[in-house]
Amino acid sequence: MAEDLKREKTRADFVDKIWVVFTSLKLVITLLLVLSVLSVIGTVIEQNKPLQEYYRFFRPETVDLFGRLGLLDMYHSWWFTACLALLALNIIACTMERYPFIMRGMKKQSAVLDEKLEAGLTNLAKIKYSLPAETVESRVTAIAGKNFPARPVVTEAENARHFFYEKGKYTRIAFFLTHLSVLVIFIGAIAGSLFGFKGYVSINEGELISSVQARQGENKGLNFSVKCNSFNVDFYPNGAPKDYRSDLSVIRDGKEVIRKTIRVNDPLSYEGITFYQSSYGMLPDTVTFEIRGKNDVSLGNVSAPFGKRVDIPGGDTRIEVADYRERFNLSDGSEAGPVVGVNLYSQGAPPSGIWISETRPEMNRYGAYSFAVKGVKLRKYTGLQVNKDPGVWVVWTGCIMLVAGIMMAFFMSHKKFWIRIGKDKNGRVEVTAGGTANKNKHAFASEVERMVESFREVS
Amino acid sequence: MTNSLLFGVSIFVYFFSMVLYVSYLAFRSETLGKVATFTLLAGVIIETAAISLRWYESYQMGIGRAPLTNLYESLVFFAWTTAIVYLLMERKFGIKTAGAFVTPFPFIIMAYASLNPNEIQPLVPALQSNWLISHVVTCFVGYAAFAVSFGVSFLYLFKVKAENRPAKNPGGLLNYLPASDLLDEVGYKTIAIGFPLLTIGIITGAFWANVAWGTYWSWDPKETWSLIVWLIYAAYLHARITKGWRGKKAAALSIVGFSATIFCYLGVNLLLSGLHSYGG
Numbered sequence: 001m002a003e004d005l006k007r008e009k010t011r012a013d014f015v016d017k018i019w020v021v022f023t024s025l026k027l028v029i030t031l032l033l034v035l036s037v038l039s040v041i042g043t044v045i046e047q048n049k050p051l052q053e054y055y056r057f058f059r060p061e062t063v064d065l066f067g068r069l070g071l072l073d074m075y076h077s078w079w080f081t082a083c084l085a086l087l088a089l090n091i092i093a094c095t096m097e098r099y100p101f102i103m104r105g106m107k108k109q110s111a112v113l114d115e116k117l118e119a120g121l122t123n124l125a126k127i128k129y130s131l132p133a134e135t136v137e138s139r140v141t142a143i144a145g146k147n148f149p150a151r152p153v154v155t156e157a158e159n160a161r162h163f164f165y166e167k168g169k170y171t172r173i174a175f176f177l178t179h180l181s182v183l184v185i186f187i188g189a190i191a192g193s194l195f196g197f198k199g200y201v202s203i204n205e206g207e208l209i210s211s212v213q214a215r216q217g218e219n220k221g222l223n224f225s226v227k228c229n230s231f232n233v234d235f236y237p238n239g240a241p242k243d244y245r246s247d248l249s250v251i252r253d254g255k256e257v258i259r260k261t262i263r264v265n266d267p268l269s270y271e272g273i274t275f276y277q278s279s280y281g282m283l284p285d286t287v288t289f290e291i292r293g294k295n296d297v298s299l300g301n302v303s304a305p306f307g308k309r310v311d312i313p314g315g316d317t318r319i320e321v322a323d324y325r326e327r328f329n330l331s332d333g334s335e336a337g338p339v340v341g342v343n344l345y346s347q348g349a350p351p352s353g354i355w356i357s358e359t360r361p362e363m364n365r366y367g368a369y370s371f372a373v374k375g376v377k378l379r380k381y382t383g384l385q386v387n388k389d390p391g392v393w394v395v396w397t398g399c400i401m402l403v404a405g406i407m408m409a410f411f412m413s414h415k416k417f418w419i420r421i422g423k424d425k426n427g428r429v430e431v432t433a434g435g436t437a438n439k440n441k442h443a444f445a446s447e448v449e450r451m452v453e454s455f456r457e458v459s
Numbered sequence: 460m461t462n463s464l465l466f467g468v469s470i471f472v473y474f475f476s477m478v479l480y481v482s483y484l485a486f487r488s489e490t491l492g493k494v495a496t497f498t499l500l501a502g503v504i505i506e507t508a509a510i511s512l513r514w515y516e517s518y519q520m521g522i523g524r525a526p527l528t529n530l531y532e533s534l535v536f537f538a539w540t541t542a543i544v545y546l547l548m549e550r551k552f553g554i555k556t557a558g559a560f561v562t563p564f565p566f567i568i569m570a571y572a573s574l575n576p577n578e579i580q581p582l583v584p585a586l587q588s589n590w591l592i593s594h595v596v597t598c599f600v601g602y603a604a605f606a607v608s609f610g611v612s613f614l615y616l617f618k619v620k621a622e623n624r625p626a627k628n629p630g631g632l633l634n635y636l637p638a639s640d641l642l643d644e645v646g647y648k649t650i651a652i653g654f655p656l657l658t659i660g661i662i663t664g665a666f667w668a669n670v671a672w673g674t675y676w677s678w679d680p681k682e683t684w685s686l687i688v689w690l691i692y693a694a695y696l697h698a699r700i701t702k703g704w705r706g707k708k709a710a711a712l713s714i715v716g717f718s719a720t721i722f723c724y725l726g727v728n729l730l731l732s733g734l735h736s737y738g739g
Contacts, residue, residue, distance in 0.1 A: 029697055267673070385673045410654075
């Protein structure tokens with residue numbers, strides 16, 4: 001029996017100890033500072049870059065070590081997440097610990113200004129009048145009413161009338177707002193990563209898509225299609241970009257449901273999925289080549305649509321347009337102007353890719369063939385960031401709670417003020433007044449001071 | 460480019476106000492103190508005119524945007540808000556001797572700004588947003604409040620250190636400095652103004668990022684450093700409000716906080732890469 005009791009007691013002690021740790025201010029401050037120090041690491045070591053980038057700066061074994069420690073994606077590493085989880089537990093524990101105190105602070109106060117209460121008040125003032133009690137009461141309460149718009153609680157006790165004024169009682173919930181807001185933001189972020197996705201899609205002008213490339217790698221099908229009617233970009237006279245515009249249509253069951261021109265800072269949303277203007281580019285629609293074979297004999301013109309293998313006349317080789325660059329730098333650093341990337345397929349040889357330049361025909365050779373670009377029909381495409389985040393509104397709710405809570409915590413307080421109108425030993429009317437505030441005591445003291453000053457002027 | 464002329468004048472005026480505040484600390488003449496305050500005020504007025512003129516000129520150039528969009532403009536705005544926050548604190552708390560520790564900021568920041576390119580550039584698409592003004596203004600007024608707190612905390616540490624040394628000349632400089640308690644209080648009050656503003660600045664930034672790029676938080680170095688600054692001041696406020704940390708420890712944390720602020724503002728742009736490459 002004694003053993004059991006002892007064990008139970010140790011367990012209780014253990015729970016108590018954990019509770020003390022989780023509600024201690026030391027843990028809060030340590031966590032905040034540890035989180036800030038850890039965050040620094042992620043800004044010094046660039047996060048989520050391709051491995052080759054790291055090899056440029058670090059030795060392979062260092063990169064390997066970083067990778068194993070989670071330093072290359074540290075904001076999602078188990079230890080960073082653990083710190084955030086600890087912070088969340090810490091906030092929950094502190095909120096539970098503070099709950100009864102805050103509730104007690106919001107409970108009804110004694111409406112009677114007795115001697116015990118008097119002793120605890122700052123700025124206590126006693127003023128004597130040679131006026132009838134009714135006159136004093138109406139004037140003094142009128143003055144107090146200006147500072148405290150809510151009706152006072154009036155009580156008759158101990159041969160005196162007591163007036164209890166109160167304002168800003170609910171500013172005491174500032175603690176809950178600021179602390180729970182952090183949890184709400186966490187919940188929103190978790191919801192977003194569980195039920196949402198981020199992706200990218202490029203749409204050629206005039207074409208439509210009905211799936212996007214999610215960041216996790218898989219293709220994400222949509223319940224609708226998005227068509228890019230047109231894409232345009234404007235430039236300032238100095239050449240800097242001024243405006244990117246994609247004219248988009250959302251098409252569902254063959255019908256256009258929304259049409260909107262999106263810009264940077266002005267996305268399109270449909271069914272919780274949002275399309276953001278992110279990039280743009282050009283792709284060749286059709287390229288016409290003049291091809292020469294052995295002994296520089298012209299084989300005629302060949303028009304190759306993008307991505308299609310086209311036969312080169314008089315042989316077994318096929319050509320496919322795969323890419324286009326407006327500017328191209330050769331390995332010696334010189335400019336080759338616009339180039340078309342093509343793949344060439346010959347029987348019995350592995351496919352081979354070459355760049356065909358519009359301005360530098362000497363580089364356009366493949367085996368016995370030489371190529372000249374006769375015409376390029378380009379097609380613009382718009383690059384869109386695609387995002388679904390059902391948690392985002394939870395995050396904004398948390399942010400609003402946080403700001404409201406901080407404002408209340410720093411700039412508002414729960415103010416209480418009592419007036420007692422009675423008689424002194426000599427039968428003269430005597431007003432006793434004083435108040436307390438839970439914060440900004442100095443400012444409230446001068447507010448009371450001014451009221452009392454006005455009380456004295458009553459005659 | 461008349462605005463740059465006015466900015467040039469304001470650098471000189473800020474310089475003189477700094478000299479005057481330091482001489483006020485040295486000679487303790489009330490007249491000198493008044494002149495120092497008025498000089499700083501004059502600097503603010505000239506700079507206000509310069510900023511307004513720059514705004515107006517951008518409209519005349521057909522660009523038409525708030526002057527808050529590159530490193531030069533943000534520096535100038537930072538200097539301006541620091542001077543204003545200090546003047547307000549001086550008026551409210553009568554801590555004129557702290558001026559010698561705060562007024563170097565407007566001057567140094569303006570001088571540094573003048574080394575940066577100052578043409579009025581048109582806005583790239585990402586910056587064309589209604590969130591620009593609210594995001595930049597809240598962040599920088601917050602930074603300015605932290606700068607003032609830094610100056611005052613510095614003065615606090617300076618005073619406490621001097622007090623602990625055996626007095627050489629009673630009735631000297633030490634007695635002339637504001638009471639330590641007051642310095643401590645002002646150091647806290649300015650953070651209590653800066654922290655809510657930084658919070659709003661981070662949130663408006665997140666909201667804007669969500670509209671422009673589709674993610675409200677991407678652990679970009681600028682975002683992360685603003686969070687670091689926020690965490691440090693959050694630690695300060697918890698330590699102070701709940702545990703009653705005052706004096707030296709609080710002043711030291713305020714100094715650490717402001718150092719992180721400066722890194723968040725300038726260090727990130729100069730040393731790290733990221734989304735804020737245009738220098739805001």
